[in-house]
Amino acid sequence: MFAVFFVNPNAWPPRWLEKREQRHQLLERVQSAGGWEALKRDCIALAKQHQDDQFVWYYGDLNSLPPAIAALKPKDVTYYSPKVLKDFPEERHLSIVRIMIFGQHPTMGHTVPEFGLEVMCGDSGEIYEPPPRPYITAPAVVYWQSQKVADGIYEIY
Numbered sequence: 001m002f003a004v005f006f007v008n009p010n011a012w013p014p015r016w017l018e019k020r021e022q023r024h025q026l027l028e029r030v031q032s033a034g035g036w037e038a039l040k041r042d043c044i045a046l047a048k049q050h051q052d053d054q055f056v057w058y059y060g061d062l063n064s065l066p067p068a069i070a071a072l073k074p075k076d077v078t079y080y081s082p083k084v085l086k087d088f089p090e091e092r093h094l095s096i097v098r099i100m101i102f103g104q105h106p107t108m109g110h111t112v113p114e115f116g117l118e119v120m121c122g123d124s125g126e127i128y129e130p131p132p133r134p135y136i137t138a139p140a141v142v143y144w145q146s147q148k149v150a151d152g153i154y155e156i157y
Contacts, residue, residue, distance in 0.1 A: 022101070022157075029071055033072065034070075035146040039068045040121075042066035043066075046077075052083045054078070054080060059075055069099060072101055074116070079095070079097055079098075094120055095121035096121065097118070097119045098117070099117045100114065100115075100116035103116075104114070107151075115157045117154065117156065118130050121152075129154065
């Protein structure tokens with residue numbers, strides 16, 4: 001007697017395994033970029049360049065990004081100034097660069113989980129930790145999680 005098992009191809013690899021691989025790839029990219037300090041320095045430079053604005057970059061010319069950020073091979077980069085964040089009462093009004101590195105929601109097939117970084121770019125002395133934010137996935141709403149990886153730098157997933 002034998003049993004037949006049907007495996008949902010969208011369930012492989014499991015999220016925890018995929019997140020572990022994403023984290024490994026991110027650390028390799030950060031090291032090739034010069035480390036966490038180089039990344040933070042380039043995020044601060046980006047923030048100073050766009051002080052009171054919002055900067056949004058999607059897939060495209062990596063040469064338009066500071067070198068340490070470009071080395072991460074991001075899918076999108078967004079700078080939020082305190083001026084922009086004042087309209088969102090649940091957010092802290094600090095300079096923040098969000099760098100999304102992984103994530104894809106296909107119409108069919110495997111969904112690659114979102115994974116990226118948030119870098120605090122101010123020297124206000126405030127302690128920053130990304131707040132829980134809703135992240136809509138079909139069929140439910142889940143919340144971003146974060147984990148500190150360096151001073152003022154959090155991975156978000």
